[in-house]
Amino acid sequence: MKSSHQIELTAGLFLLLAIAALVFLAMQATDRGVASGPTYEISASFSNVGGLKPRAKVSMGGVTIGMVESIGLDPDTFDARVVMRISERYDNLPEDTSAAILTAGILGDQYVGLEPGGSPESLRDGDKIMITNSAVVLEQLIGRYLFNTDGDEQ
Amino acid sequence: MNPNSTGHRLFEQPLRELGRALLFLLTAISRMRLTRLQFSETLRQIYFAGVRSLVIIVTCGFFVGLVLTLQTYDTLTRFGAGDAVSTVLALSLFRELGPVLTALLFAGRAGTSITAEIGLMRATEQLDALDLMAIDPMERIVQPRLIAGLIAVPALVLIFNVTAIVGGVFFAVFLMGNDPVTFWSNMQASVELGRDFLGGMVKAVAFGFVAAWLAVWFGWSARPTSEGVALATTQTVIATAITVLVLDFVLSAFML
Numbered sequence: 001m002k003s004s005h006q007i008e009l010t011a012g013l014f015l016l017l018a019i020a021a022l023v024f025l026a027m028q029a030t031d032r033g034v035a036s037g038p039t040y041e042i043s044a045s046f047s048n049v050g051g052l053k054p055r056a057k058v059s060m061g062g063v064t065i066g067m068v069e070s071i072g073l074d075p076d077t078f079d080a081r082v083v084m085r086i087s088e089r090y091d092n093l094p095e096d097t098s099a100a101i102l103t104a105g106i107l108g109d110q111y112v113g114l115e116p117g118g119s120p121e122s123l124r125d126g127d128k129i130m131i132t133n134s135a136v137v138l139e140q141l142i143g144r145y146l147f148n149t150d151g152d153e154q
Numbered sequence: 155m156n157p158n159s160t161g162h163r164l165f166e167q168p169l170r171e172l173g174r175a176l177l178f179l180l181t182a183i184s185r186m187r188l189t190r191l192q193f194s195e196t197l198r199q200i201y202f203a204g205v206r207s208l209v210i211i212v213t214c215g216f217f218v219g220l221v222l223t224l225q226t227y228d229t230l231t232r233f234g235a236g237d238a239v240s241t242v243l244a245l246s247l248f249r250e251l252g253p254v255l256t257a258l259l260f261a262g263r264a265g266t267s268i269t270a271e272i273g274l275m276r277a278t279e280q281l282d283a284l285d286l287m288a289i290d291p292m293e294r295i296v297q298p299r300l301i302a303g304l305i306a307v308p309a310l311v312l313i314f315n316v317t318a319i320v321g322g323v324f325f326a327v328f329l330m331g332n333d334p335v336t337f338w339s340n341m342q343a344s345v346e347l348g349r350d351f352l353g354g355m356v357k358a359v360a361f362g363f364v365a366a367w368l369a370v371w372f373g374w375s376a377r378p379t380s381e382g383v384a385l386a387t388t389q390t391v392i393a394t395a396i397t398v399l400v401l402d403f404v405l406s407a408f409m410l
Contacts, residue, residue: 008194011201014208018309021316028338029244029319030347055343057336064335067343104237109343 031055038088040125041069044099044112045079050135052101052110058084060097060114065090068112084112095121100133110135175371182296182370192298199302203264203366204309210263211256215314218251219243219321227326236332240341243322248345248354252315254402257361260307261394265369268299269390272373273383296370303366304359311358353409360405361398368394 002010049071058066066086074081086093096117103110114129123129226242272295275281284291326332345351369390376386 004194004198007201008197010205011197014200014205015305015309018312021309021312025248025312025315025319026347026351029248029341030345030351031342053343055339057339057343064333064339067339104235109238109340 039066039085040088040091041083041085042093042123042125042127042129043081043083044129044132045074045077045081046099046101046132046134047079048134048137049080049082050101050110050137052082052112052135056109056111058086058112058114060090060093060116065114082112091122093123095119095123095127096131097123097129098131098133099129101135103136171375174375175367178371178374179367182292182300185290185292186297187293192293195294195298196301196305199298200306203260203268203299203302204306207260207263207306207310208313210259211310211314212317214255214259215317216321216324218255218314219247219318220325222246222251222318223322223325227330237336237340239326239332240322240337241344243319244341244345245350247315247318248350250354250402250406252311252318253354253357253361254398256311256314256358257307257365257398258395260303260310260362261365261369261391261398264303264306265365265390265394266387268303268366268369269373269376269387270383272296272299272370273376273378273386276374276376277378277380277383279378296374299370300363300366303369304362307362307365308355308358311355349409356409357402357405360401364397364401365394368397 052068052071054068054070056068057064058068066084069083069085071083072081073079082099093114094117096119098115098117100113100115101110102113117131223239223243227236227239230236230238230242272281275291275295281291281295284294323334323337327334327337372386372390372393376382
């Protein structure tokens with residue numbers, strides 16, 4: 001049988017373990033989580049971001065290299081401005097890299113897919129991607145298809 | 155009303171029992187005082203209810219995470235959405251499985267032992283002896299166990315969730331070769347701290363309180379015979395399981 005002192009000590013350790021679990025879950029598994037490692041920021045403007053959400057992944061060639069930091073509306077151009085946080089391991093993305101909003105699978109979330117260009121210059125912290133492809137909005141596609149069909153018949 | 159009629163047995167007795175349990179709880183709360191002795195006794199009870207339940211919680215948590223990931227990964231990959239496996243794992247754990255399964259395991263492991271201990275104290279007249287020595291058994295026996303349940307269950311839920319996520323990572327990342335960055339970033343993108351995580355913790359606190367209350371009450375009201383103690387122990391598990399599941403539905407409906 002453990003002594004009273006040992007029991008109290010073990011109970012204290014148990015509560016500390018629970019607090020550590022709380023901090024781990026809150027920081028690692030929820031939307032308040034922090035991306036680990038050093039990063040840099042780039043932005044891109046899209047005419048329509050569709051269902052893109054903050055913290056969506058940014059990938060190049062299918063490899064996740066960062067995540068969406070924030071999405072806002074540019075007050076002058078009325079374009080959606082997407083700020084992305086890219087891992088510093090990938091600090092040599094060509095300056096003429098293009099960005100597109102894609103959907104992962106049928107049920108998957110939307111994410112930003114980067115396509116490398118050929119420029120010898122690299123994107124730096126605070127730079128803006130100039131070539132962008134907006135999200136495909138299904139309603140617009142259907143509308144366009146219907147409109148074109150009507151036009152052909154006439 | 156005739157005490158032998160069917161209506162009496164069906165409705166009046168359970169209602170009176172519920173009323174007595176509620177009165178018992180209110181008395182325990184109204185006499186609550188945080189003295190040095192109680193603090194030490196509460197820590198001892200946290201040890202018995204929490205630390206001694208760790209093995210079952212950690213083992214079950216790991217395998218629940220493993221199986222949940224295995225099943226959802228298999229289904230989601232058919233739709234080309236294998237990346238969403240961490241989202242399904244975290245949301246189902248935080249919102250439902252973590253609090254509910256932990257409360258059920260707690261009722262089976264710690265609740266029954268609390269009931270049997272207090273029931274046996276009643277049978278061997280230890281509670282009356284405390285009364286004779288002018289020590290309030292409510293303050294000395296009941297309160298530390300109530301507070302311990304209230305603290306130990308949320309702590310166990312947190313540990314259960316962590317080990318289940320470790321089980322999920324083990325399957326998805328180490329066995330199936332998924333990208334760990336995608337795994338974590340998808341989870342972070344879809345789990346809200348307030349609504350999903352803290353909402354689940356509110357459930358954990360409520361379940362801990364109910365599980366401890368029922369365990370203590372069935373021990374306290376047990377008939378002072380060996381058969382009475384055995385019956386009370388069984389009733390604790392049944393009552394806690396039903397109450398936790400009903401309460402889970404009510405709380406989920408409120409939180410949606």
